[in-house]
Amino acid sequence: MRGSMRVEPVLFEDFQAITDLMQRLGMAVPESKARSKQFWAGLWLENPALGHFEGLPELGWKIISNNRLVGFFGNIPQISWIRSQKVLVSTARAWAVEREFRWAVPQLCEAFFNRNTIDLVIISSANKPASKRCLEFGGSQMPESSYQEVFYWIVSPSGFSQSLLRKIGVPNKLLRIGKFADLLPLRPLFAAALENQDRQSIEEIPLKSLGRQFDNFWSRMQVDYADRLLATRDSKTLRWYFGLSGNAKETKFFGHFENGILKGYIVVVRDDVSLVNLRRLRIADLVVLDENQSAVKKLIAAAYSEAKAQGCHILELTGLPPAIREIISTLKPFRRKMQTFPFYFRALSADLANQLSQANSWYVTAYDGDSAIY
Structure with missing residues (x-):
């Protein structure tokens, strides 16, 4: 099984296979194929943040086994600001992997956390396994504990x-x-x-x-x-x-x-x-x-x-x-x-990491990340 598996960037055309995977895993999905296409097109193709990136940002990463999509880590490109400086943000969206392929999760994490095209990675709705992975790959808990x-x-x-x-x-x-x-x-x-x-x-x-x-x-x-x-x-x-x-x-x-x-x-x-x-x-x-x-x-x-x-x-x-x-x-x-x-981040520069290590450098609500998208 391991020999036939590969990790690749997601294409928009994968949206239905991603939706099917999420449905198999009991995750919330759009109610119809038409609505599914509308949702993923809105998320990935109509995002106002896209104009701030050089070229099309990564939409996410997938695990393919025997030509079947069995794992997915999604990405929402977003733009934030601090002290008038623009911050290119990659926000996690819908991490979904079939149980027998979860040994490959570190490869998805490597692709998600370690990039030179962004300034900041955010995971806003981490469960216990996801929070563990965030820490393993250089992430930090947001310093405002009241969240x-x-x-x-x-x-x-x-x-x-x-x-x-x-x-x-x-x-x-x-x-x-x-x-x-x-x-x-x-x-x-x-x-x-x-x-x-x-x-x-x-x-x-x-x-x-x-x-x-x-x-x-x-x-x-x-x-x-x-x-x-x-x-x-x-x-x-x-x-x-x-x-x-x-x-x-x-x-x-x-x-x-x-x-x-x-x-x-x-x-x-x-x-x-x-x-x-x-x-x-x-x-x-x-x-x-x-x-x-x-x-x-x-x-x-x-x-x-x-x-x-x-x-x-x-x-x-x-x-x-x-x-x-x-x-x-x-x-x-x-x-x-x-x-x-639930909220973890990884800043890709020492200067930004230093700023975000302070609790008073954050203004976080459910709007940050994907936790207000249902």
């Missing part, structure tokens, strides 16, 4: 309770016990700080309408957070990224405006956990200028209202700098710790 802690608010006590009961293995006939949670006055207890927020300055912004306001905001953000690594957030890139998901229709942008000028925004995406029937809304990105406390609270409250409107059970948040997390903590979220720290 492992998830904030969440319970929106539907009964829905959340039933999902929790499913998770711990309670028989289906007993799940109705969870429904009684809605008979108790629990929601105000869970989210009083959110329910009472004034949201007059908040407006919903359709994804297709993102334009000059966001471009101006992005320019200002690069000034306010100049010392932090920032993934590109101009209107074209935001429309591209959040338009990729099969749940794009449920993705919502809310803006905080002062005198008609955008001063902050929040993005929420659906990320349900079908195994336990948990309806989850995730905060994929949140940025405010001047670390405005009032704006942060109003935007979180808008996200909570959207979670209620979509019939979700919880609203969830990961990432953000400590100063903003401290503001959010006044809104009384519950907290849980991920089993594995």
Whole structure:
């Protein structure tokens, strides 16, 4: 078997074989062949970052055995900025290898981590085996440890309770016990700080309408957070990224405006956990200028209202700098710790590695990497 195997760069024409592999391994995939082609074309051919690279960046790497695709490490080319310097980023996407070929994973890792055409490698949703590989191939854990802690608010006590009961293995006939949670006055207890927020300055912004306001905001953000690594957030890139998901229709942008000028925004995406029937809304990105406390609270409250409107059970948040997390903590979220720290990086130059070794050099949300693409 080992003699017939080879590792090669991915071609766009491999998209269906990649989708089939992911489906065999139980990973989330587009619902049809037409949607699959649309998704991979959007990810790899319509990416606004492509214009910043010399030639076409690598799309990923594949393991071929007997003319069959049995392994895949994907790549999303992205552009970030720090201190006005452009950073060419390679972001991991959908690592999938059939069990009998996992002995070849080091070859895929070698191809992914060791290149001279990029400045930075990011893995944003690593599980335990992936995190081990990241460290083996020169990667480092992002220095902001709070990224492992998830904030969440319970929106539907009964829905959340039933999902929790499913998770711990309670028989289906007993799940109705969870429904009684809605008979108790629990929601105000869970989210009083959110329910009472004034949201007059908040407006919903359709994804297709993102334009000059966001471009101006992005320019200002690069000034306010100049010392932090920032993934590109101009209107074209935001429309591209959040338009990729099969749940794009449920993705919502809310803006905080002062005198008609955008001063902050929040993005929420659906990320349900079908195994336990948990309806989850995730905060994929949140940025405010001047670390405005009032704006942060109003935007979180808008996200909570959207979670209620979509019939979700919880609203969830990961990432953000400590100063903003401290503001959010006044809104009384519950907290849980991920089993594995998910965010790793490898800087390909000593200067960039030195900068990114400091926690205050990062502004990370679910928007960084692939963890907000479903």
